[in-house]
Amino acid sequence: MNKSQLQQHDREHLLHPFTDFHDLGRQGTRVITSAEGAYITDIDGHRMLDGMSGLWCCNLGYSRREISEAIYEQLNKLPFYNSFFQCTTVPSIELADLLAEVTPAHMNNVFFTGSGSEANDTNLRIIRRYWDLKDQPEKRIVISRKNAYHGSTIGGASLGGMSGMHKQFQALDYIEHIQQPYWFGEGGDMSPEEFGIYAARCLDEKIQELGPEKVAAFIAEPIQGAGGVIIPPETYWPEVKKVLDQYDILLVMDEVIFGFGRTGQWFGADYYGMQPDLMTFAKAVTNGYFPLGGTMISDRVADVIKSKGGEFTHGYTYSAHPAACMAGIATLNILRDEKIIENVRDNTGPYLAQRWAELADHPIVGEARNLGLVGALELVKDKGSRARFDDKCTAGTVCRDMSIKNGLVMRATGDTMIIAPPLIITRDQVDELVEKARRALDDTAKAMA
Numbered sequence: 001m002n003k004s005q006l007q008q009h010d011r012e013h014l015l016h017p018f019t020d021f022h023d024l025g026r027q028g029t030r031v032i033t034s035a036e037g038a039y040i041t042d043i044d045g046h047r048m049l050d051g052m053s054g055l056w057c058c059n060l061g062y063s064r065r066e067i068s069e070a071i072y073e074q075l076n077k078l079p080f081y082n083s084f085f086q087c088t089t090v091p092s093i094e095l096a097d098l099l100a101e102v103t104p105a106h107m108n109n110v111f112f113t114g115s116g117s118e119a120n121d122t123n124l125r126i127i128r129r130y131w132d133l134k135d136q137p138e139k140r141i142v143i144s145r146k147n148a149y150h151g152s153t154i155g156g157a158s159l160g161g162m163s164g165m166h167k168q169f170q171a172l173d174y175i176e177h178i179q180q181p182y183w184f185g186e187g188g189d190m191s192p193e194e195f196g197i198y199a200a201r202c203l204d205e206k207i208q209e210l211g212p213e214k215v216a217a218f219i220a221e222p223i224q225g226a227g228g229v230i231i232p233p234e235t236y237w238p239e240v241k242k243v244l245d246q247y248d249i250l251l252v253m254d255e256v257i258f259g260f261g262r263t264g265q266w267f268g269a270d271y272y273g274m275q276p277d278l279m280t281f282a283k284a285v286t287n288g289y290f291p292l293g294g295t296m297i298s299d300r301v302a303d304v305i306k307s308k309g310g311e312f313t314h315g316y317t318y319s320a321h322p323a324a325c326m327a328g329i330a331t332l333n334i335l336r337d338e339k340i341i342e343n344v345r346d347n348t349g350p351y352l353a354q355r356w357a358e359l360a361d362h363p364i365v366g367e368a369r370n371l372g373l374v375g376a377l378e379l380v381k382d383k384g385s386r387a388r389f390d391d392k393c394t395a396g397t398v399c400r401d402m403s404i405k406n407g408l409v410m411r412a413t414g415d416t417m418i419i420a421p422p423l424i425i426t427r428d429q430v431d432e433l434v435e436k437a438r439r440a441l442d443d444t445a446k447a448m449a
């Protein structure tokens with residue numbers, strides 16, 4: 001099939017995730033046909049630096065045969081076996097060992113799932129089971145944050161705080177949402193430091209309002225990813241820690257985007273010095289090569305679930321799929337053996353920080369923020385008042401299209417442009433990324449004038 005035939009069949013038979021079908025019909029899909037290193041190529045032969053690592057998952061880029069070969073060999077040896085009913089497979093044990101090694105010291109158990117959404121559903125099941133076994137069944141409520149993203153199953157979407165999503169389904173009734181730590185958008189006249197404390201105190205207020213004896217857990221991404229790379233003010237996480245230390249409430253850190261090196265540390269929890277009870281992961285655990293997610297479970301929680309006896313009635317057919325686990329093993333070995341994360345921390349992360357900050361002087365950039373290998377640009381019409389161009393987020397859409405035209409995949413969340421390039425990006429490629437982003441900004445400024 002040629003390009004237009006592919007687009008037509010796509011329109012007729014494929015319902016895409018998070019897609020406006022009118023727009024899709026009008027514009028047609030972009031057909032991506034190949035990828036190499038940090039670049040993807042579409043059906044027209046247009047090659048782009050992939051500033052989004054696929055969908056925050058191909059942290060090692062697209063050319064790691066060690067991973068694809070590990071999957072292939074496993075599929076030929078034992079393509080599937082389940083981990084229910086006292087069965088197990090060698091890859092699942094080996095990956096569990098490796099995860100226990102790279103995650104914080106107090107986390108030594110994993111429950112495997114097929115995705116991040118499923119893993120957050122698993123978290124809800126574990127939280128409930130934990131408090132029941134502790135004879136505190138009244139602890140039921142989970143606190144999350146507005147504009148959080150925790151997936152798209154009913155559980156994941158209920159935990160998430162995106163208003164557009166909540167309009168389209170009925171959320172679970174035991175989840176509450178509080179203020180997000182988004183200083184640029186919602187900090188008003190407060191300094192970032194003041195606002196960080198304020199946003200953390202909102203957690204305390206909510207716990208007191210609900211009654212600590214009813215609150216089971218607090219869930220948060222270390223940095224909001226899909227919500228627009230919202231890097232909390234430095235005061236936020238230490239204050240959240242203080243709040244949580246006062247109460248007997250579980251902390252779930254959703255590391256689906258920031259796990260496996262994005263901050264220059266293995267996990268966001270390491271970066272912020274937090275000790276979560278549960279830690280959701282997916283995406284980069286297999287470098288995006290095979291679907292796999294899961295949740296890491298602290299010793300405190302695992303001991304209760306394991307020792308109090310009785311069956312934990314939860315699991316997925318593809319929990320611990322052997323080929324997925326082999327992909328995970330190969331990925332973690334590369335991250336560890338090639339010191340990829342150390343390189344982000346000491347070399348490419350600081351270099352991106354320096355180059356990305358230069359974009360703050362652009363006339364339509366209200367803020368350029370970054371941490372490790374992630375970054376965001378706030379597009380504004382007026383820098384002083386942080387006023388946007390319009391309420392339809394036209395600037396973000398224009399900038400995304402200009403960026404793609406200029407050979408860089410940059411994503412728009414409203415009028416916030418975001419990047420999360422592969423962790424293997426070189427300094428030269430960081431230069432290329434920043435130059436292409438600047439060109440996209442220039443083109444956007446012209447189009448919006």
Ligand code: PXG
Nearest residue numbers: 115116117149150151221226254256257282
């Ligand atoms: N938690 C977080 C923090 C995520 O970012 C999920 C859970 C769900 O994972 P699965 O594997 O079920 O998709 C995610 C997923 C975007 C975008 O546009 C982000 C995600 C997924 C799709 C799009 O930034 N994150």
